[in-house]
Amino acid sequence: MAYSASNLYNHGTGYPGNAYYTYKSDTDTRETVMTAGYFNNSDDDLNLTADDTIFVVGDQGGYTLRVDAVSSGSVATELGTGSPIILSTHLLSIAGTASAWVVSPCDGVVSRLWTVIHGACGTDTTIGMEIGGTNVTDGSDADIITITASGSAAGNVDTGTADGANTITEGAAIEVTCGGEGSTASEATCLVEVLPA
Structure with missing residues (x-):
């Protein structure tokens, strides 16, 4: 399965790098979701910036991602803030x-x-x-x-x-x-x- 905009929920946006999102992913593994370009800013509804936080939930487990970089619309993520x-x-x-x-x-x-x-x-x-x-x-x-x-x-x-x-x-x-x-x-x-x- 690929990224679905209907599964991304914005919980609030402050200054750049301070937005919080939840993404529901029941079929894609963490490896798939963390692949650069899975989240893509070329979609007019998606404006992720570096240091935004994405809480991923679903049948494949839950984890927190931090937006590492955005280049030409392609979003790179890594395991992010949260528990030690x-x-x-x-x-x-x-x-x-x-x-x-x-x-x-x-x-x-x-x-x-x-x-x-x-x-x-x-x-x-x-x-x-x-x-x-x-x-x-x-x-x-x-x-x-x-x-x-x-x-x-x-x-x-x-x-x-x-x-x-x-x-x-x-x-x-x-x-x-x-x-x-x-x-x-x-x-x-x-x-x-x-x-x-």
């Missing part, structure tokens, strides 16, 4: 330097990191993040989390915040890094929070 997105990755061992990777599904800001260890940590161990080879920081510290060895056991959760060098683009990789200080080969599951922009 949580990405998961896994470090097989925190006893040595290691990396694990996730891909951001949208433009946004990396805001938090959580870890849960699967066993005791013999030595205090640092966990950080990188985007494009640049350390994401908490203050000026590249160590977002320090997993404390004292009293550590499977199921211990640590959390840290990111506030520097933490802007991400859609499709870019986020590297979760382990400093390798640990002396016990425990695994760690890592969750990265991205706030869509």
Whole structure:
């Protein structure tokens, strides 16, 4: 199925980039709806501008899109503002330097990191993040989390915040890094929070 103007509802328009729409799509997948040109400004009834928000609902699920760009009437969208997105990755061992990777599904800001260890940590161990080879920081510290060895056991959760060098683009990789200080080969599951922009 293709775009249908009768399924797009405008909920209000303010300054450009501040319009909110709902689009009903029962048969088209998210991949189809997000294809550049699916929404097309050549239709006289459609005047989407960059940063407008489209709430897509229907049998294929619900999600929020942000208009990324409009060029010659063709509208490009990406996953948009709304609830934080949580990405998961896994470090097989925190006893040595290691990396694990996730891909951001949208433009946004990396805001938090959580870890849960699967066993005791013999030595205090640092966990950080990188985007494009640049350390994401908490203050000026590249160590977002320090997993404390004292009293550590499977199921211990640590959390840290990111506030520097933490802007991400859609499709870019986020590297979760382990400093390798640990002396016990425990695994760690890592969750990265991205706030869509």
